[in-house]
Amino acid sequence: MDASASPDGPQEAAALPLPDSAVTPKDLALHLTRLALTAPDLGSAMTPVLDTLVGHTAAVGAGYFQWREATLAYHARSASGEMPEGPQMAALLAHGLPGNMPLLRALERAEGVLYFEETQDCEIAAGFPDLGVRALLAAPVTSQSGELVGALLAHVFTPHVWTPAERQLVGSVTGLLALLAARLDAEERERAAHESALRAIGLCLEARDAETQGHTDRVTDLAVRLGEHLGLNDTGLRTLRWGAYLHDIGKIGIPDDILHHPGGLSAEMRGRMQEHVGDGVRLATQLSFLPQATLDVIGAHHEWWDGRGYPAGLKGEEIALPARIFSVCDVFDALTNARPYKAAWSMGATLEYIQDLSGQQFDPQVVEALLAVLGDELPAVM
Amino acid sequence: MDASASPDGPQEAAALPLPDSAVTPKDLALHLTRLALTAPDLGSAMTPVLDTLVGHTAAVGAGYFQWREATLAYHARSASGEMPEGPQMAALLAHGLPGNMPLLRALERAEGVLYFEETQDCEIAAGFPDLGVRALLAAPVTSQSGELVGALLAHVFTPHVWTPAERQLVGSVTGLLALLAARLDAEERERAAHESALRAIGLCLEARDAETQGHTDRVTDLAVRLGEHLGLNDTGLRTLRWGAYLHDIGKIGIPDDILHHPGGLSAEMRGRMQEHVGDGVRLATQLSFLPQATLDVIGAHHEWWDGRGYPAGLKGEEIALPARIFSVCDVFDALTNARPYKAAWSMGATLEYIQDLSGQQFDPQVVEALLAVLGDELPAVM
Structure with a gap:
């Protein structure tokens, strides 16, 4: 059986x-x-x-x-x-x-x-x-x-x-x-329902955001695959998955005219947009059961490996590993899917772009994991 | 001990x-x-x-x-x-x-x-x-x-x-x-975390909506008190509480210019606004663990006892009891708290308004429960 x-x-x-x-x-x-x-x-x-x-x-x-x-x-x-x-x-x-x-x-x-x-x-x-x-x-x-x-x-x-x-x-x-x-x-059943409720928050955000449908699930799946490849244990994978569901929770407070702005954002608008990270951490902190690793994903998924990200300008391993994993997945999914303002990039062009930014925006170790994990799919698309 | x-x-x-x-x-x-x-x-x-x-x-x-x-x-x-x-x-x-x-x-x-x-x-x-x-x-x-x-x-x-x-x-x-x-x-712990995740959805919506802070928790507490008074068992109270957390989940898709519109809504805007009920049921249905009673609250909290509500124009006991309980609580809380476009009503004026609509907008049995439950607080305010 x-x-x-x-x-x-x-x-x-x-x-x-x-x-x-x-x-x-x-x-x-x-x-x-x-x-x-x-x-x-x-x-x-x-x-x-x-x-x-x-x-x-x-x-x-x-x-x-x-x-x-x-x-x-x-x-x-x-x-x-x-x-x-x-x-x-x-x-x-x-x-x-x-x-x-x-x-x-x-x-x-x-x-x-x-x-x-x-x-x-x-x-x-x-x-x-x-x-x-x-x-x-x-x-x-x-x-x-x-x-x-x-x-x-x-x-x-x-x-x-x-x-x-x-x-x-x-x-x-x-x-x-x-x-x-x-x-x-x-x-x-409680564990499954709990998981499902957190995913629902991601799906709700997706429903409002300009994100293409399925972004939450795709980015979560990819993050878990990279996490497995990088040796995270079950607890680590679970908290990473929750971070992936909730990463943009702070966007709930961003007004439509910024969130759905058709062209490039003004400096002021960009500043407001970037506040979604801090807002998200504040909202998520109210969920007292969320582990630090999940809050790390929410708070640091726009940090860059070289320190030029936001909000804190953290650098290298100052950025928690789950956040470094997630940020690669988030960009990968944004590029490989169509958005109102751009067509979907090919897998090949996307990976080239991400490799170019390895050591700058992205943790080289995570970029390698991405290439390894997607290795099987590459010959067909590159 | x-x-x-x-x-x-x-x-x-x-x-x-x-x-x-x-x-x-x-x-x-x-x-x-x-x-x-x-x-x-x-x-x-x-x-x-x-x-x-x-x-x-x-x-x-x-x-x-x-x-x-x-x-x-x-x-x-x-x-x-x-x-x-x-x-x-x-x-x-x-x-x-x-x-x-x-x-x-x-x-x-x-x-x-x-x-x-x-x-x-x-x-x-x-x-x-x-x-x-x-x-x-x-x-x-x-x-x-x-x-x-x-x-x-x-x-x-x-x-x-x-x-x-x-x-x-x-x-x-x-x-x-x-x-x-x-x-x-x-x-x-899983049960508590699950509950907390559902409440978080309510808090997120509250963060965006014009609702005063604390609406989710206040309206949930009141609904549970009425539910207890009306003899719901633990399962019934739990599903009512979830419905209270999630009742406006469909508002996530309502554009800011309607959701935050300062004056009265045009007929077209009102139509779009009312779609939050159906949108909410569609979103909530993706949470496969949600019981029917919770979906009922989301789908029928704007129905009226006399059949003049929306979206389905249900009448009397065609409207599920949890939804009849919740709709009284939602209106009660909206009236007794300040909104951008109105001051907070006194408890006395609010109860008078709700009693006037007993048998029209509201289930008379639920209105009676409200008066009974708030009985202790009344002498001080009326």
Whole structure:
């Protein structure tokens, strides 16, 4: 179901550092909870749980499915063991469990784990016989407000009577882990929504500004690619991305007659325009959760490597790295796209221009990263 | 430490529905994890853990402290049992644990629980003897990225040698719960940051618009008070608050010469101005996580109860309740505050105006809620 899933499930779980052979369902639940709490994300938090279901019951494969409203389907987040094959399974992997499956309706009402000994005999398990799945267990994952947000599914390709020992183990393990999955899911949703809200600020600014549509997303994507190339970690990339969303937040206060001025700006107008940097930092500082690196992008994205930028005339590494990365991306995107007052430049002409200013406007290291990152695209366009 | 903390700690824990008398540290850990995972917030998630420390060890009181950068101090989130008294404790409750306490530095480096048998003999416990605390245990709560985000503290007012049985219990219970607290803390931070990002959109719009400063926060507060009075649940209040932040998001695209027009608008200008509602819904729809109630506020906050509003001319309960609530608040705030083209109206004149339009522009039920909610403030101003 994902690249790391192996077809020999029952052996897999042996690789798990379980307490020891005299392992009780309680030990397993504690152990898996601890693993899940230290996992980087919900998908990897659930993998050891799936491995345990496959390793300690008759199930030959198991998957964790998560509701994502945008697609009205449950998508596979992680899997263990042997998964069904064939066109139905391919469709399921591509599109998720259809939201109208009877099993999902049953899980919405379920108080605990649902067990199926022979899916062919049960309307609720409709769809599973077509996948070759004959015995099945399904544990609902429910949010604080009682909505079904996901499900742990484990299956056998032959009919199977789930034993009391299996039910005890599954109950102990999935009870706690389903609660935990719901909280991790809430954390992920909040993180995604938070990210989305910051991006929305960028999109709003774009809607007013003369920027071509898509500037925010393009410049953010490119900044993240350069950041990755330059070795930023996940936190560094996240704060750089936020800076990219918010870099021109100060333009909200620039009057239309300056922002949309058709020709060159007078010195006075240019002065007012440049105030967008300081205004932006002031506005962004009100977002108390924003890290310094994000404020750096907002405050220093018009500084130049040689000290001739604004507002502070910072020089070289006095300018924070995220701001140096971003300023290259901002100029790159402005040049390669049409604006009301100019046509789009070719990639070749743009890179030549940026290379000419390496060491003046731009950090040479970042310019090199840009060339490396765009390297693959170059032959086609230069 | 909070209103519900009782001075007879050890008895308290008996009220907990613990499995039974033959309770092992593992049982406790599983039980507390389950309770914490179903708790509405981090503070209440930690209370049963604190109760357990007080009920099952010599500790007479325990508190959960949480790092909040804004104050550079650990603030008490929940407490159990008997807390220290006196001016130092009052200061601690008001201001949190000072960020420069040696114990906090030690917790940042700690691999597990720190035990103090006599705080007077140990530099790291400086500050605690002044509170009358002689024996102490402190369990760090660390984020995924390794930062100290909180601490569980339990204390005795006499010196105490922590027994192996106590250490085993504390280790089992705090190990897992500290991991869980860190995840719940991450969820809370994301939620707060997400909220803050949405509010920022409102503040940005306010920075450009002719609205008086503080409009976003005032109108949001009032909408939430009316929502509470009208019985909205937490989810309803949250989505109403988001609608209040974002209600004028569509104004981002309105040109300055209309938005800042000094006198009355021409019919054409008014038409363009009214488009901010549809533009706003289109922009907000890009935020896929926004619930319908929030979109309703944006899309229907200029609809009138009698059907004479815009853009759709909806009538009565065809207009979603959050939008009916919000439209009263928006007008109330516009009238009671000065704008470039008008002075601030008195509260009395404003309420009279709004009452006159009850059943025409406004939902009578919402107007009544406004009068009820502002009731306390009225005698002073009318």
